[in-house]
Amino acid sequence: MDVQTITSPGGIEAWLVEDYAAPMFVLHYAFKGGASQDPIGKEGLTNFVALMLQQGAGDLTAVEFQQRVEDLAIRVEFVPGVDAVSGSIEALSETRSEAAELVNLALTRPRFDAETVERARRRLLGFHGGEARAPHLVANAQWNAVAFAGHPYGREIYGTEASVNRITPEDLRSYCKRVFAKDRLKVVAVGDITVDELGVFLDRLFGDLPANADLVEVSKVSPVTGGRLRVAEMDVPQSVVTFGMGAVSYDSPDYIPAHVLSHIFGGDGFSSRLIRELRVKRGLVHFASTWLERRQHAAVFRGRMATRNDTVSQSLQIVRDEMQKLSDGHLSQEELDDAKSYLTRSYPLTFGSHSKIAAQLLDHSMDGFGPGFFETRKATIAAVSLGDLKRVAKHLLDPDNLIISIAGTPTLQPPRNA
Secondary structure (H helix, E strand, C coil): CCCEEEECCCCCEEEEEECCCCCEEEEEEEEECHHHHCCCCCCCHHHHHHHHCCCCECCECHHHHHHHHHHHCCEEEEEECCCEEEEEEEEEHHHHHHHHHHHHHHHHCECCCHHHHHHHHHHHHHHHHCHHHCHHHHHHHHHHHHHCCCCHHHCCCCCCHHHHHHCCHHHHHHHHHHHCCHHHEEEEEEECCCHHHHHHHHHHHHCCCCCCCCCCCCCCCCCCCCCEEEEEECCCCEEEEEEEEECCCCCCCCHHHHHHHHHHHHCCCCCCHHHHHHHHCCCCEEEEEEEEECCCCCCEEEEEEEEEHHHHHHHHHHHHHHHHHHHCCCCCHHHHHHHHHHHHHHHHHHHCCHHHHHHHHHHHHHCCCCCCHHHHHHHHHHCCCHHHHHHHHHHHCCHHHCEEEEEECCCCCCCCCC
């Protein structure tokens, strides 16, 4: 895969992968900022904005805007995140110019008509009354609130019913003016488009945006240490457990060893420690996984599992025990070799379409990697030694630092090492 770095005549940088096998074009982009820019008391503003961006722009009402999207047979998305608002365009080559003009309108001249805003508000309030009460979302929100108390990461990206009710059309307009700017923009394009054509497209799409964003500074932060346990009581047959702690950042030389370690502990497939101990041997869970979480201002190691309320304590003790074993250096060369093989062989499968390629490239661009990362990743993983793994495990994994959030009605007992 040849990833080119290009700059438009107007100065907008992007990564490009040319592919002329079909007359298709995909563009993914992101503005750094996201829900970390939501004012205190108006949490959920980023989510509200993302929902509204297809609800009318320029001279087009909400119905007319959506009809135009349908007529052009394009796909347009706006997605809220903690650290960014991202968007995507998928179009035939013959309609991409019209797609650029339409999305440009949404970003630079959103209408935020009062009636449409209230209709969207009712939809968001309906979410808070239903989907937001899903145990995995409750456990996740509670984990963030505990791990990052007093920091924007500790606030709920979807807000609350009260905060959503406080958001006004002027708040929505102000957010767009502050966040949607060229200096915080990352762009990736894949498909049937040349370097020169992409330059014209980028200027048509983003050229009218302000040069500089007006963002609130977000400080670097680490999850609290010393361990925490919080339970959100929910009348459900099984509890969802989210657990985690601080990790290593993407720019650390220990990041790739930590990535390999996370796969051994709770990665995909049946070879991970947690799946083997919790599911295969004991039948306590259907799934259990761990990962290094993408955050612009924090390094986080996270995990999740679901188990019956009466087996939560047993399952958590196994998590602690396996974590302690890894921290104590109980790792084998066979585990390391298997992890390396999986992580290198499965990686190309994440690039199975134009959209998947663009999404992966954008993620890595946001993390601060250059396009050369894809050429060096395999060699970097291959270079991880058993000594590297043991060193990182000793530094990273400490059961006493586990932050645990549970949504359910668990029967809890103190850990054996308490």
